[in-house]
Amino acid sequence: MQLDLFITAPSSAPALIGLTVKLERPGDHCCDDRVVIRGSKGPHAAASLHCAGCGRHRGSLPAAAIDFIIETRQRFGAPVITIRKREAEAL
Numbered sequence: 283m284q285l286d287l288f289i290t291a292p293s294s295a296p297a298l299i300g301l302t303v304k305l306e307r308p309g310d311h312c313c314d315d316r317v318v319i320r321g322s323k324g325p326h327a328a329a330s331l332h333c334a335g336c337g338r339h340r341g342s343l344p345a346a347a348i349d350f351i352i353e354t355r356q357r358f359g360a361p362v363i364t365i366r367k368r369e370a371e372a373l
């Protein structure tokens with residue numbers, strides 16, 4: 283019997299793959315403030331963020347953030363989503 287050591291919780295991230303969102307983080311700039319949501323291969327993130335201009339990795343999104351974006355889009359249509367760093371983290 284072979285055990286699967288990489289069991290992960292089901293993710294809703296595929297619903298947002300390819301979506302462009304705005305990223306506002308002080309001191310963290312690339313060629314554009316827009317990032318594209320892509321899949322994540324890491325165990326700690328449900329999705330990754332890549333610069334819409336050059337494709338550079340800009341960060342990761344946890345499953346809770348993915349669920350929040352999906353719920354927001356379902357309630358309000360498809361507004362432009364902006365991801366900001368919490369004030370406590372910006373210090």
Ligand SMILES: [Zn+2]
Nearest residue numbers: 312313333336
């Ligand atoms: Zn860039």
